[in-house]
Amino acid sequence: MTEPVIDIHDIEVIIPLICVECKQYHEIKVKYSDLLKLYKGVKVQNCFPYLSADDREMFQSGFCKKCWDWLFSNKDITKKENHHAAKKN
Numbered sequence: 338m339t340e341p342v343i344d345i346h347d348i349e350v351i352i353p354l355i356c357v358e359c360k361q362y363h364e365i366k367v368k369y370s371d372l373l374k375l376y377k378g379v380k381v382q383n384c385f386p387y388l389s390a391d392d393r394e395m396f397q398s399g400f401c402k403k404c405w406d407w408l409f410s411n412k413d414i415t416k417k418e419n420h421h422a423a424k425k426n
């Protein structure tokens with residue numbers, strides 16, 4: 338009887354991410370081997386080509402898509418209070 342061979346590099350890792358702005362919880366699933374590439378300095382888009390652009394963005398910036406879009410559509414607004422005031426509509 339042979340031992341089952343498990344290659345740790347093929348294991349999928351779930352990375353829990355909480356948006357720094359809205360505190361919403363997100364999970365990103367990546368391969369362990371790809372995570373190692375990231376630690377070696379490979380760019381996120383080259384490590385995880387299978388992730389959506391939104392997931393990659395959140396991984397890099399810590400902002401979810403909603404907040405990221407908001408940031409880019411409100412470049413001129415520097416005060417954070419304006420963001421929350423606008424939400425009350």
Ligand SMILES: [Zn+2]
Nearest residue numbers: 356359401404
């Ligand atoms: Zn968010």
